Amino acid sequence: MEMRIFVLGAADPEMGRIEAVLRNFRETVLYAAVNGTRVYPGNAYQADGVIDAAGAVVETPSAAETVTVECALTGLVPAKAVDHHRPGDAGYGLSPARFWEGSSLGQIFAVLGLEPTAEDLYAAAADHCLHAAYRGDCPEVNPEGLMVWRAESRAAFQGRSVASVLADVAKARKLLREWSQAGDIPHFATTVAELPEAAAREGLPFTAEMTDRNGRRKVVLQGADPMTIQAWMATGGDMGLVDVYGDLIRGFAGGYLPA
Numbered sequence: 001m002e003m004r005i006f007v008l009g010a011a012d013p014e015m016g017r018i019e020a021v022l023r024n025f026r027e028t029v030l031y032a033a034v035n036g037t038r039v040y041p042g043n044a045y046q047a048d049g050v051i052d053a054a055g056a057v058v059e060t061p062s063a064a065e066t067v068t069v070e071c072a073l074t075g076l077v078p079a080k081a082v083d084h085h086r087p088g089d090a091g092y093g094l095s096p097a098r099f100w101e102g103s104s105l106g107q108i109f110a111v112l113g114l115e116p117t118a119e120d121l122y123a124a125a126a127d128h129c130l131h132a133a134y135r136g137d138c139p140e141v142n143p144e145g146l147m148v149w150r151a152e153s154r155a156a157f158q159g160r161s162v163a164s165v166l167a168d169v170a171k172a173r174k175l176l177r178e179w180s181q182a183g184d185i186p187h188f189a190t191t192v193a194e195l196p197e198a199a200a201r202e203g204l205p206f207t208a209e210m211t212d213r214n215g216r217r218k219v220v221l222q223g224a225d226p227m228t229i230q231a232w233m234a235t236g237g238d239m240g241l242v243d244v245y246g247d248l249i250r251g252f253a254g255g256y257l258p259a
Contacts, residue, residue, distance in 0.1 A: 003065045004027070004028070004067050004079070005029075005065050006028065006029050006030070007047075007050055007061070007067070008032065008069045008070070009031075009032050009039055009068075009070035010038070010071070011038070013123060013154070013157050014105050014123050018105055025112060029053070031051050032050060032068070032072075033047055033049050033057070034048055036049065036051060036057050038051060040212070042216065044070060046072070047072060047074065048074050063077055063078055066079055066080075067080045068080075068082065070083050070104055082108055083104060085247075090107055093248070096125075096133070097139060099139075099141075100139075103128040105123055105124045118140075118145065121140055122146050122149040122150070125141045126149075129249075129251065131200045131222075132251070133146055134146065134201055134203065151165050151166055154197070169194045169197050169198050170198075171198075172193065173201060175198075176204050176206065186199075186204065186207070187206070187208070188206065188209070196223075199223050200223060205225075205251075206223065208220055208222075216257075219255055220254040224253075226248040229246050229247075229252070232246070236253075236255040242257075243255060
């Protein structure tokens, strides 16, 4: 490609690092948008346009020069798609041992020809397979260092103190331990702050209900083994779920409740 334009999906800590690296190398960065607003995870693959850093709607780049990152633009097949969420993505289904290759951050570094720092490895491992990273299954990722980095990065992303993040993690870990004593996968019908982080540190799976920004209710399963994920996805319809998705290797699944 003579010119390339990176179109980024929903904001999260890993995407923030991706954007910082791209801008440091003076790459052109835009955001996928729906109705002129940057996408969030629930609509990142239904983008109908792009916006710039100021939030202004700009012309959608041509397919030949577009690199999408964890998003999709309606009617456009990009020159390259950086992703690991759906079947067919370059990083989909890659094991914890290949977390860097599978992560979107790792794919971006490959495009730019860069080598990762320790923090880059933490960000990629946490996004690709957090439970496995805390088990020590990700090469060159120290679980203790990851815990510190996660607390600091999540506090910065949420605009609050590290102490408050850790307090929420401790509360969620206590709830998980209480649930797990019954022998079932813990289920939470209401939002529990820092639940995914707590579950990863405890090494426990969980299911939870949540509401997307567009109002759709969904149920997610995280931190489970491949057989549990496969069984859960197979019975999603029996549970009344639609648009069921998941990744057996990365240990997550989800589905939406009918409106």
